């Protein structure tokens with residue numbers, strides 16, 4: 001039985017992905033700050049599921065907690081780094097920006113590094129999945145800190161991909177870039193387009209993981225934005241950015 005850890009599984013994409021992977025027969029380890037929600041998910045799973053309360057912004061504790069959870073599970077094949085928050089859409093406020101950096105950048109990196117070293121120390125094939133965003137590719141006047149944090153996630157994943165290939169390590173990195181998906185994060189968001197249900201999105205995420213893709217746009221039509229971001233001049237994106 002394959003096993004996967006999902007960091008940030010109490011709501012939205014992480015929650016639905018837990019159910020999708022359980023349906024596909026995975027043993028799971030799920031985390032988040034809201035333990036009652038983790039318990040509820042665990043109790044409605046058909047496959048073995050372990051839980052760990054974890055705040056990714058408390059990086060030292062979170063790293064220890066991840067290794068403890070993996071030990072409880074008897075090992076992990078896939079570690080999915082999904083925890084993330086959005087930023088302040090209107091004002092530029094350091095306290096808000098710091099929260100995004102602490103979660104989406106420091107929390108992400110602390111756990112990506114821990115996952116990488118776990119697979120290295122076990123000397124076994126491993127798979128790290130980072131949930132980035134299409135936002136990584138384009139500027140955003142409204143929520144610049146969020147887009148910048150996701151650009152960090154994608155570029156870091158790319159770097160680890162290169163490192164794994166150059167050193168011939170059996171660690172696979174998958175960079176997932178969702179567009180808009182209906183979740184608690186986007187509940188009050190206006191002006192969204194090509195919005196996907198979370199159910200459809202997690203099916204495509206699970207497929208990308210099982211097909212061992214290096215990167216995937218969710219849903220697939222967002223590939224077009226990826227392609228346009230490569231061929232159009234940045235000045236155009238700056239002009240039409242939200």
Ligand SMILES: NC(=O)c1ccc[n+]([C@@H]2O[C@H](COP(=O)([O-])OP(=O)(O)OC[C@H]3O[C@@H](n4cnc5c(N)ncnc54)[C@H](OP(=O)(O)O)[C@@H]3O)[C@@H](O)[C@H]2O)c1
Nearest residue numbers: 008009010011012013032033034055056083084181183185
């Ligand atoms: N929805 C979209 O349209 C969309 C598009 C592109 C990318 N994404 C990305 O997809 C990921 C999931 O987003 P979502 O839409 O599913 O949002 P969500 O429903 O708000 O879920 C966010 C998850 O992250 C966890 N989390 C947040 N801060 C945390 C912290 N400090 N420590 C531990 N866990 C934390 C939350 O758990 P607790 O609150 O229990 O800790 C929750 O399980 C995020 O990385 C987001 O940036 C979303």
